[in-house]
Amino acid sequence: MLISLLISISLFSQPGIEVVNIENEAVSDYMKASKEIYSSNNNYSISIVSKYNNSKYGNKLHWPRGKKVVWSHHSPISEISNILISVSEESDYSSSFTFIPSDKSATSYEILNLIPHRLYYYKIEEILLNGNRNLLLSGIFRTEGQVRMIQVPNCSNVRDIGGWPSQYGGTVRYGRLFRSGSLNSITSEGRHKLIDNLGVVSELDLRYEVNQSYSSLGRDKDYDRRRHEAGVQGLKKSKADLVKDLRWIIKRLDEGKNVDWHCAIGCDRCGLVSFVIEGLLGLSELDLSRDFELSTFSLRSNNQRPRAHIKSMLDYIKKYGPSDDLAKCFYNYWLEIGMHSEELNHFLGIMLDNSEIQSNINSNSLDSTADSIRIPIKVTPSISKESIPRPSPKSISVN
Numbered sequence: 477m478l479i480s481l482l483i484s485i486s487l488f489s490q491p492g493i494e495v496v497n498i499e500n501e502a503v504s505d506y507m508k509a510s511k512e513i514y515s516s517n518n519n520y521s522i523s524i525v526s527k528y529n530n531s532k533y534g535n536k537l538h539w540p541r542g543k544k545v546v547w548s549h550h551s552p553i554s555e556i557s558n559i560l561i562s563v564s565e566e567s568d569y570s571s572s573f574t575f576i577p578s579d580k581s582a583t584s585y586e587i588l589n590l591i592p593h594r595l596y597y598y599k600i601e602e603i604l605l606n607g608n609r610n611l612l613l614s615g616i617f618r619t620e621g622q623v624r625m626i627q628v629p630n631c632s633n634v635r636d637i638g639g640w641p642s643q644y645g646g647t648v649r650y651g652r653l654f655r656s657g658s659l660n661s662i663t664s665e666g667r668h669k670l671i672d673n674l675g676v677v678s679e680l681d682l683r684y685e686v687n688q689s690y691s692s693l694g695r696d697k698d699y700d701r702r703r704h705e706a707g708v709q710g711l712k713k714s715k716a717d718l719v720k721d722l723r724w725i726i727k728r729l730d731e732g733k734n735v736d737w738h739c740a741i742g743c744d745r746c747g748l749v750s751f752v753i754e755g756l757l758g759l760s761e762l763d764l765s766r767d768f769e770l771s772t773f774s775l776r777s778n779n780q781r782p783r784a785h786i787k788s789m790l791d792y793i794k795k796y797g798p799s800d801d802l803a804k805c806f807y808n809y810w811l812e813i814g815m816h817s818e819e820l821n822h823f824l825g826i827m828l829d830n831s832e833i834q835s836n837i838n839s840n841s842l843d844s845t846a847d848s849i850r851i852p853i854k855v856t857p858s859i860s861k862e863s864i865p866r867p868s869p870k871s872i873s874v875n
Contacts, residue, residue, distance in 0.1 A: 494617040495617070496542065497530035497621045499540065500540060500541045503537065503770070515540070526780050528773075540625040545615075546583060549602065550612060557603045558576050561575040561601075562574050563750035590624075591619065591624060593620060598614065598615060598616070612666065623635065623639065624638060628656070636652060638652065646830035647829050651674070653674055654736040655742055655749075657740060658683070658738055659736070662693070666693070669749070670716040670736070677693065679693055679697060680724065682737060684703035707748065725823075726819065726822065732823065737750075747768055756806045757824065764786065764790070781830040796809045
């Protein structure tokens with residue numbers, strides 16, 4: 477394990493390895509510009525996201541960019557069962573995720589839904605009708621970027637909430653919690669991507685307008701649904717449901733399950749739940765507003781979600797503590813509505829990734845409010861609930 481780790485670190489910094497930015501051009505440009513403009517301007521009526529959510533960048537702007545691979549066949553198409561693409565962070569592919577192009581005669585594919593700042597190994601194989609395999613292509617590449625949008629057929633606005641820097645130190649862990657629009661139209665390919673590749677087997681449905689009793693991921697998957705309001709009204713009226721949400725999420729995380737929560741289009745009710753969870757995880761005001769605006773990329777250009785939509789929510793949350801310590805405000809909010817400090821600290825211990833090593837490699841490629849990038853590597857997480865800086869609870873009654 478140690479030898480493999482040292483090899484990965486060495487390869488990560490090796491010149492000549494292809495680098496793939498997982499953010500599409502529109503999102504990448506938005507992240508850079510919004511950091512510069514919003515950091516120096518607290519006027520929430522100013523929003524730049526519409527400049528980047530437009531046709532000049534193309535369509536499907538809520539999808540990530542991936543690694544394109546091209547190959548040639550070794551066997552006649554009539555002898556091929558399918559093409560298997562395997563991707564792993566391990567050189568022996570002991571833990572990997574897979575893609576199977578729908579057309580077995582395909583000679584190219586774009587590998588999507590990657591995690592930033594990882595070293596990946598890949599191989600493309602022909603699986604023949606007689607059971608034999610032919611290796612067509614293999615290689616390595618590394619990824620950069622921050623926002624991990626997820627491509628799932630017939631589902632919109634899917635993204636990982638990981639990667640954001642935390643006030644507590646480190647970053648929010650990738651690969652555990654996801655947000656999205658409705659999963660009702662998900663395809664079999666989409667289920668494979670969410671369940672088999674991303675480990676999402678728990679669905680939290682925030683809609684009240686549907687009469688649904690089981691998960692769109694499958695009847696054997698975890699599912700819960702309850703009514704939620706959006707915006708500041710959600711902070712006031714959905715308190716009991718938010719407590720149920722977080723306890724339900726923590727239970728699934730403890731069981732090793734990854735979770736997706738969603739409403740209809742993944743913007744408002746989903747945005748509220750993401751806001752209070754990301755705030756608890758220590759996101760800055762800047763990053764909370766940028767994450768909210770990112771949902772705009774899944775919408776038509778005449779339907780925006782500018783950061784002004786969360787201004788009233790931020791003002792409300794700041795009543796729970798000193799306004800210059802936003803993480804404490806969110807922590808106190810969760811305490812006030814019924815969570816216990818032991819539960820909150822346990823959740824922070826699961827979701828904050830302090831097991832990363834600091835690196836100056838490509839220090840300008842991670843766009844965030846952190847001072848430097850962190851290169852995630854596979855080591856035993858060092859965080860425990862005892863190591864989390866605990867905000868001092870402050871009992872406040874807020875209407």
